[in-house]
Amino acid sequence: MAQTLLQVEDLHTQFFTRRGVVRAVDGVSLHIDAGETLGVVGESGCGKTMTALSVLRLVPDPGRITSGRILFRGRDVTKMTDDEIRDFRGNDVAMIFQDPMTSLNPVTKIGSQIEEAMTAHKRFSPQEAGVRGIQLLKRVRVPAAERRVSDYPHQFSGGMRQRAMIAMGLANEPSLLIADEPTTALDVTVQAQIIDLLKQLNRELGTAMMLITHNMALVASLCERVVVMYAGRVVEEGPVERIFKSPQHPYTWSLLRSVPRVDELRKDRLVSIKGLPPDLSNAPPGCKFHPRCPFVIDRCKREEPELAEVAPNQVARCWVLMRNVPEEAAEVTKQVVISEEAAKKLQEIPGAGS
Amino acid sequence: MAVTAGRPTRGALLPSQLSAITSTRTGSLAIFIVRRILWMAPILFFVILITFTLMHLAPGSPWDKAGGRQLSDTVINNLNIRYGLNKPVTQQFVLYLWSVIHFDFGLSYQYQNKTVSGLLLESWPYTATIGVLAFLLIIPVGVGLGVLAALRQNTRIDYITMGFATVAASFPNFVIGALMVVVFGVLSYRATGGNFFLPTAGFALDDHLIMPVLTLALLPIAYTARLTRASTLEAIRQDFVRTAWAKGLPERLVVTRHVLKNSLIPVVTTLGPTFAFLVTGSVIVETVFSIPGIGRAFVVAIESRDYPMILGTTVLFSLVIAVANLVVDVAYVFIDPRVRLT
Numbered sequence: 001m002a003q004t005l006l007q008v009e010d011l012h013t014q015f016f017t018r019r020g021v022v023r024a025v026d027g028v029s030l031h032i033d034a035g036e037t038l039g040v041v042g043e044s045g046c047g048k049t050m051t052a053l054s055v056l057r058l059v060p061d062p063g064r065i066t067s068g069r070i071l072f073r074g075r076d077v078t079k080m081t082d083d084e085i086r087d088f089r090g091n092d093v094a095m096i097f098q099d100p101m102t103s104l105n106p107v108t109k110i111g112s113q114i115e116e117a118m119t120a121h122k123r124f125s126p127q128e129a130g131v132r133g134i135q136l137l138k139r140v141r142v143p144a145a146e147r148r149v150s151d152y153p154h155q156f157s158g159g160m161r162q163r164a165m166i167a168m169g170l171a172n173e174p175s176l177l178i179a180d181e182p183t184t185a186l187d188v189t190v191q192a193q194i195i196d197l198l199k200q201l202n203r204e205l206g207t208a209m210m211l212i213t214h215n216m217a218l219v220a221s222l223c224e225r226v227v228v229m230y231a232g233r234v235v236e237e238g239p240v241e242r243i244f245k246s247p248q249h250p251y252t253w254s255l256l257r258s259v260p261r262v263d264e265l266r267k268d269r270l271v272s273i274k275g276l277p278p279d280l281s282n283a284p285p286g287c288k289f290h291p292r293c294p295f296v297i298d299r300c301k302r303e304e305p306e307l308a309e310v311a312p313n314q315v316a317r318c319w320v321l322m323r324n325v326p327e328e329a330a331e332v333t334k335q336v337v338i339s340e341e342a343a344k345k346l347q348e349i350p351g352a353g354s
Numbered sequence: 355m356a357v358t359a360g361r362p363t364r365g366a367l368l369p370s371q372l373s374a375i376t377s378t379r380t381g382s383l384a385i386f387i388v389r390r391i392l393w394m395a396p397i398l399f400f401v402i403l404i405t406f407t408l409m410h411l412a413p414g415s416p417w418d419k420a421g422g423r424q425l426s427d428t429v430i431n432n433l434n435i436r437y438g439l440n441k442p443v444t445q446q447f448v449l450y451l452w453s454v455i456h457f458d459f460g461l462s463y464q465y466q467n468k469t470v471s472g473l474l475l476e477s478w479p480y481t482a483t484i485g486v487l488a489f490l491l492i493i494p495v496g497v498g499l500g501v502l503a504a505l506r507q508n509t510r511i512d513y514i515t516m517g518f519a520t521v522a523a524s525f526p527n528f529v530i531g532a533l534m535v536v537v538f539g540v541l542s543y544r545a546t547g548g549n550f551f552l553p554t555a556g557f558a559l560d561d562h563l564i565m566p567v568l569t570l571a572l573l574p575i576a577y578t579a580r581l582t583r584a585s586t587l588e589a590i591r592q593d594f595v596r597t598a599w600a601k602g603l604p605e606r607l608v609v610t611r612h613v614l615k616n617s618l619i620p621v622v623t624t625l626g627p628t629f630a631f632l633v634t635g636s637v638i639v640e641t642v643f644s645i646p647g648i649g650r651a652f653v654v655a656i657e658s659r660d661y662p663m664i665l666g667t668t669v670l671f672s673l674v675i676a677v678a679n680l681v682v683d684v685a686y687v688f689i690d691p692r693v694r695l696t
Contacts (some may be wrong), residue, residue: 086604089599107619
């Protein structure tokens with residue numbers, strides 16, 4: 001059993017706006033082991049990015065972490081002093097952002113931006129940082145790295161900028177790299193290169209990775225374990241092959257069914273998820289997904305289910321689909337009256353019966 | 355280097371030695387500067403043309419004596435001949451241009467045998483002292499207040515600073531000057547029974563400078579503070595600032611290297627217009643505080659229709675503004691690497 005690197009427990013991050021409290025992250029628990037790659041998936045606005053920013057305590061105003069613990073190697077990030085959190089950022093955990101076009105300072109040389117990540121933590125002298133900056137750019141396969149360290153971001157293409165961002169993230173050899181939609185802003189061929197690069201770095205350096213994305217293909221090719229989030233909550237979690245082969249939560253199904261695949265002939269049409277994610281300042285009662293769920297039963301509208309084990313290492317938060325559940329949960333399940341309509345639909349879903 | 359690499363066409367139009375120069379950033383900067391200096395010639399031509407036309411369209415002649423005894427027709431005729439005013443206006447214009455090209459700005463009508471250049475040389479130190487002091491006050495105070503307000507957004511500091519800036523920006527400088535004279539001069543004279551809190555007129559390198567410099571600087575300070583606040587607030591929200599925090603940089607470095615380095619670029623670009631404002635503002639400030647600078651000389655010259663003096667002052671003013679703008683544009687090249695020299 002690998003050592004647990006990051007343990008997020010019952011994290012709540014809320015935004016205090018004029019319209020009310022927005023529960024961006026609403027009781028999220030997850031963990032990442034050393035060297036592991038975890039995918040966090042879900043639609044836009046479901047709290048993935050805010051979970052990641054909470055880990056670095058970078059939640060923008062007017063948001064803040066209201067409760068929960070974030071343990072990194074046993075130390076609670078939420079209780080760190082300003083100096084401690086400053087040293088933690090970029091050193092223990094580094095983060096790569098979605099848009100490499102805007103995430104680099106346009107008036108500072110690429111090399112300086114990588115070097116300052118190192119000198120800020122005093123692990124490397126300015127001279128060492130200069131040498132290492134070039135090495136890092138080479139490592140992320142930026143051609144002519146010696147020359148390009150003195151270029152400015154506008155002289156880099158999108159893919160090259162994201163490589164520079166990754167080099168910056170790796171500068172202090174962090175144990176965990178959080179990548180927030182690292183390929184979304186790039187074109188497809190460049191996406192593949194960046195994915196390969198991240199894969200290789202994870203293998204060679206043993207850096208654990210938390211990959212935030214809505215791109216299921218990216219998850220399939222990079223991640224060992226997947227956390228599915230919806231409306232600020234974890235709705236399903238499990239090893240990547242389980243999530244893809246036997247998703248238990250209707251939201252996970254819907255996500256997978258909305259992805260086109262080229263490797264199989266499908267009879268069923270590509271399905272989009274109807275409706276929009278709920279307004280997090282005014283979420284529906286019961287299960288947050290019930291207004292959009294095709295299998296909704298009465299109970300979903302009243303009570304929210306807990307995460308329960310649905311298979312070894314796989315948990316899901318759903319009334320309808322809990323099988324192989326622990327005893328106490330099974331008691332609960334027995335009380336569920338599945339509507340005929342929902343039951344019929346269930347039969348139609350391949351892999352859902354069994 | 356790569357900035358200019360994408361523009362082969364311009365090099366192709368130049369002789370080979372020149373295209374070698376344009377292929378470096380420094381080289382293209384030199385060409386940029388030379389081109390801008392050459393552009394000043396047409397600018398000055400039109401400044402002279404417009405001023406000359408307006409001046410001659412305005413009613414009155416240099417020999418009118420307001421309230422006093424009018425000169426006899428013979429004397430006026432002789433004066434016109436002496437200063438070339440009997441010639442057709444177009445000919446006068448061409449003659450003036452010809453002498454300007456030879457750096458001869460002519461004789462003043464008000465003072466016997468004094469050249470315009472001599473008068474300007476006498477008065478420029480006063481204007482320059484007040485202008486430079488105001489400029490040196492505007493940058494740190496305006497930028498400082500703006501940054502402070504932005505970093506403490508929606509706190510009392512922000513509200514007080516921006517309240518001050520709004521009020522200061524709404525007062526024309528002649529109102530500010532007059533108000534200060536009333537408060538620190540007249541009222542303090544009455545309150546203390548015969549002492550001025552600050553001297554209200556004249557020039558000396560002591561507390562005489564305080565009111566004129568403040569009058570001149572207050573509005574640009576307010577303007578600079580507001581602009582700095584806005585651009586700093588914009589920069590703070592940028593993704594690369596979040597990147598800087600995520601790297602674990604201390605707040606001091608995040609603010610200086612990432613926020614300010616970006617947010618002060620637009621502020622620098624406004625320093626040209628600010629400088630122009632100081633030049634034109636000197637006209638009012640020197641009149642309010644009776645300072646014998648170029649601004650005052652300009653007003654007196656207009657009042658007495660001293661044509662060569664009006665033209666000379668205008669040319670000097672526009673030259674100073676053109677040079678200030680050039681300096682700002684060149685500085686811009688150095689602070690923003692994205693600028694293309696086209």
